[in-house]
Amino acid sequence: xxxxxxxxxxxxxxxxxxxxxxxxxxxxxxxxxxxxxxxxxxxxxxxxxxxxxxxxxxxxxxxxxxxxxxxxxxxxxxxxxxxxxxxxxxxxxxxxxxxxxxxxxxxxxxxxxxxxxxxxxxxxxxxxxxxxxxxxxxxxxxxxxxxxxxxxxxxxxxxxxxxxxxxxxxxxxxxxxxxxxxxxxxxxxxxxxxxxxxxxxxxxxxxxxxxxxxxxxxxxxxxxxxxxxxxxxxxxxxxxxxxxxxxxxxxxxxxxxxxxxxxxxxxxxxxxxxxxxxxxxxxxxxxxxxxxxxxxxxxxxxxxxxxxxxxxxxxxxxxxxxxxxxxxxxxxxxxxxxxxx
Amino acid sequence: xxxxxxxxxxxxxxxxxxxxxxxxxxxxxxxxxxxxxxxxxxxxxxxxxxxxxxxxxxxxxxxxxxxxxxxxxxxxxxxxxxxxxxxxxxxxxxxxxxxxxxxxxxxxxxxxxxxxxxxxxxxxxxxxxxxxxxxxxxxxxxxxxxxxxxxxxxxxxxxxxxxxxxxxxxxxxxxxxxxxxxxxxxxxxxxxxxxxxxxxxxxxxxxxxxxxxxxxxxxxxxxxxxxxxxxxxxxxxxxxxxxxxxxxxxxxxxxxxxxxxxxxxxxxxxxxxxxxxxxxxxxxxxxxxxxx
Numbered sequence: 001x002x003x004x005x006x007x008x009x010x011x012x013x014x015x016x017x018x019x020x021x022x023x024x025x026x027x028x029x030x031x032x033x034x035x036x037x038x039x040x041x042x043x044x045x046x047x048x049x050x051x052x053x054x055x056x057x058x059x060x061x062x063x064x065x066x067x068x069x070x071x072x073x074x075x076x077x078x079x080x081x082x083x084x085x086x087x088x089x090x091x092x093x094x095x096x097x098x099x100x101x102x103x104x105x106x107x108x109x110x111x112x113x114x115x116x117x118x119x120x121x122x123x124x125x126x127x128x129x130x131x132x133x134x135x136x137x138x139x140x141x142x143x144x145x146x147x148x149x150x151x152x153x154x155x156x157x158x159x160x161x162x163x164x165x166x167x168x169x170x171x172x173x174x175x176x177x178x179x180x181x182x183x184x185x186x187x188x189x190x191x192x193x194x195x196x197x198x199x200x201x202x203x204x205x206x207x208x209x210x211x212x213x214x215x216x217x218x219x220x221x222x223x224x225x226x227x228x229x230x231x232x233x234x235x236x237x238x239x240x241x242x243x244x245x246x247x248x249x250x251x252x253x254x255x256x257x258x259x260x261x262x263x264x265x266x267x268x269x270x271x272x273x274x275x276x277x278x279x280x281x282x283x284x285x286x287x288x289x290x291x292x293x294x295x296x297x298x299x300x301x302x303x304x305x306x307x308x309x310x311x312x313x314x315x316x317x318x319x320x321x322x323x324x325x326x327x328x329x330x331x332x333x334x335x336x337x338x339x340x341x
Numbered sequence: 342x343x344x345x346x347x348x349x350x351x352x353x354x355x356x357x358x359x360x361x362x363x364x365x366x367x368x369x370x371x372x373x374x375x376x377x378x379x380x381x382x383x384x385x386x387x388x389x390x391x392x393x394x395x396x397x398x399x400x401x402x403x404x405x406x407x408x409x410x411x412x413x414x415x416x417x418x419x420x421x422x423x424x425x426x427x428x429x430x431x432x433x434x435x436x437x438x439x440x441x442x443x444x445x446x447x448x449x450x451x452x453x454x455x456x457x458x459x460x461x462x463x464x465x466x467x468x469x470x471x472x473x474x475x476x477x478x479x480x481x482x483x484x485x486x487x488x489x490x491x492x493x494x495x496x497x498x499x500x501x502x503x504x505x506x507x508x509x510x511x512x513x514x515x516x517x518x519x520x521x522x523x524x525x526x527x528x529x530x531x532x533x534x535x536x537x538x539x540x541x542x543x544x545x546x547x548x549x550x551x552x553x554x555x556x557x558x559x560x561x562x563x564x565x566x567x568x569x570x571x572x573x574x575x576x577x578x579x580x581x582x583x584x585x586x587x588x589x590x591x592x593x594x595x596x597x598x599x600x601x602x603x604x605x606x607x608x609x610x611x612x613x614x615x616x617x618x619x620x621x622x623x624x625x626x627x628x629x630x631x632x633x
Contacts, residue, residue: 001454005535009450010462012443013506020503021469024480031483071487139363145356152619154360157368159615159622164371165564167581168604171588172370175377175601180386182373182394215366220626227627247352276473279566282585294475294567301479301571308483315476322471333464 025319031312035076039063073309080313087317088112113296114314118321121292123206125274128213132270133263135214136221141251143222144229155223162219170212170283177208205289212280217273221266228262229255271325293318371608378605379408382598412602416587422603424576425583428494429563432579435498436562437555440509443502444558445551448513449539453522463514466507474504475567482571492574500568505561509554512625516550517543553625556618563611580607 001009040062044055067073082089092115095108109115143154161169176183179197188196198204232255240250278294281287287295293314300311376395377385383399393399397407404411416422451459481500485491524546525538533541563581570582578586584607587600615622 001450001456001535003456006450006454006456006459009535009539010447013447013510014462016443016499016503017466017469017506020481020500021472021477021507024477025472027480027484028476031480071483138359142356142360142363145353146360150360154364155623156615156619157364159619160371160612161367163560163611163615163622164608165566165581165611167564167566167585168607169370171584171600171604172374175385176370176373178386180388182391185387185391219367223623223626227623272471275471276475278473278475282566285588294473297475297479298567298571301475301482306482308479311479315479318473318476322473323468326468326471330464330468 028312028315028319031072031308032080032316033076033078034073035080035309036073037063037066037070040066076309080309081317084112085310086114086313088114113291114317117291117293117296117314120206120290121275121277121294121321124210124213124277124292125271127210128217128274129267129270131210131214132217133221133266135218136266137225137259139218139222140225140229141255143226155226158219158222160219161216166216166279167283169216170280173208173212173215174284199285199289202289205284205286209277209280209284209286209290212284213274213277217270220269224262224266225259228259232258268329272322275322275325293321374601375605378412378598378601379410380598381409381411382596385598385601412598413606415596416599416602416606420583420587420599422580422583422606425578425580426606428573428577429579429581431494432498432501432569433559433562436501436505437558439498439502440505440558441551441555443506444509444513444554445547446539447506447510449517449543449547451510451514452517452520453525463511466510470507470511473567474565475571477504478568478571485572491572492577494573494577497569497572497577500572501562501565504568505558508561509558512554512557513550516554517547519550520546549621552618553621556614556621557625559614560611 040059041056042059042062044057046053046055081087084091091112092109095105099105099108110119139158143151146154164172175181177187177198178184179188179199184198187198188194198208236254237250240254245253276294277292278298281290281292281295282298287299291299297311297314297318300307300314380394380397380400381403383403384394384397387393387399400409401407403409451463478500482491485496490496520543525533525535525542528538528542529535566581566585569579570585573579573582580603584600584603587603588597
């Protein structure tokens with residue numbers, strides 16, 4: 001295709017992505033370097049019969065005018081990144097000096113909002129991604145093994161958790177594990193504790209969120225693997241069988257190698273999606289026990305006072321996180337395709 | 342079935358029971374919620390006995406019948422959920438139309454260009470696809486406030502289109518790759534320009550891929566929460582943020598059933614969609630492109 005026609009064909013798409021994705025990243029970076037203006041303080045001297053006193057008060061009008069004139073706020077440099085709500089260098093340094101053990105140090109880190117959110121996001125990503133892949137793989141193997149007539153309905157029902165709006169899917173689960181819901185009651189019965197509630201403790205909340213994550217994305221892995229299984233070479237399978245390979249060995253040495261490229265693909269998509277985990281926390285009202293990076297941005301943006309600069313700084317850190325996460329893929333693509341063709 | 346794939350009975354029993362377990366896990370929560378949405382709160386959240394939620398003991402006591410539409414009435418009429426449904430409809434139709442128009446043009450060009458910049462274009466799109474939407478939203482808020490763009494449906498539509506664009510491009514690019522190059526090239530040999538070849542030769546054969554991509558664009562717009570909750574004013578809210586707002590306001594009023602009814606209402610169109618388009622959804626997921 002000629003350069004000129006390529007240009008015109010991709011123009012609408014690239015314009016849109018440039019304006020609303022690339023520009024937005026620039027805007028986030030800029031915003032994170034500024035902070036909201038302080039309130040304008042005026043000093044009033046009151047002189048009475050017993051001498052003069054000076055009072056300070058907030059000049060609301062002047063504050064509003066100043067914020068109106070410079071909505072971006074005043075230059076803050078990198079100070080927002082290093083404050084307590086983000087990288088918190090001072091606090092981390094103090095914790096390092098005062099901690100007696102690594103466990104103690106990790107405990108103090110978890111009290112800092114950013115490290116807390118980071119810990120949850122990374123744990124969630126690291127736990128949910130492999131388990132999703134494993135569960136999806138077994139469902140695919142299972143569906144492949146049953147009668148053809150059962151496959152259609154199985155695929156139909158399996159799609160539900162994935163297609164349904166994340167907020168709704170998580171809510172449905174949340175209502176069931178509520179202490180008064182059916183699963184909640186079942187858990188109380190199993191734990192033999194009539195007051196057991198998932199919402200009460202941090203570990204159980206984390207587990208429920210991760211169970212939701214696996215439940216909602218296993219269908220994706222399943223569908224991709226199932227499609228891959230349809231293209232496994234039948235001759236190789238039969239040859240392996242003639243050579244005396246058991247079923248497990250056939251899966252291990254013929255099917256699994258065939259599915260490795262698909263696994264890379266699923267893992268990539270899942271890493272991206274799990275790193276942005278956000279909706280289940282809203283649905284489960286889990287903010288007291290689990291906050292992800294996306295959720296931290298959401299709380300900063302919402303509410304009475306919109307903490308735009310704080311949200312922007314967290315966003316930049318999140319984007320850096322995504323970049324680090326994707327870097328192996330990029331390096332590999334660079335090596336494979338970067339050389340002139 | 343060939344000999345290599347025949348199974349011993351024990352393996353077969355294991356496979357069936359594992360699948361049944363998974364199917365119950367996948368579908369039961371939705372059935373449960375659908376059933377419970379026609380009960381009163383005392384039954385849906387039954388502290389006394391979970392059998393109540395099936396039989397509807399308290400529903401009979403409170404309303405006289407074992408089913409009640411009170412949750413739906415409260416959500417749709419009293420809290421004006423229909424308005425949100427209408428907004429969702431507008432947003433989804435516009436997002437799908439605009440996404441596909443831009444996406445087919447771009448995806449076609451990307452599938453036909455042999456230069457390296459087309460490849461890097463796709464890699465950039467992949468990186469954009471990886472950005473969590475909420476990080477982008479935090480970049481929009483200040484400019485949108487300043488230019489009075491905040492709160493309108495049209496702004497949200499454009500933003501959703503832009504956020505969907507990387508994935509739309511990837512998917513359509515994969516589909517166009519499967520349409521033989523010879524088709525449009527022979528048209529160009531016959532004297533068509535590139536655009537004419539696209540218009541008269543490619544457009545008539547591209548619909549299966551476009552419909553599949555459209556389904557995923559629809560899902561992205563329909564399921565979105567991060568963008569719609571941040572960029573829409575209260576009266577323009579779509580269904581998902583409206584549903585979440587029920588959680589805040591109605592839980593205190595003791596009427597969580599509005600939210601349950603709304604959740605079922607949000608799920609229903611998706612359910613119908615899977616029934617009709619199961620094949621397209623599966624082919625879309627396996628197009629080797631991206632997930633919705």
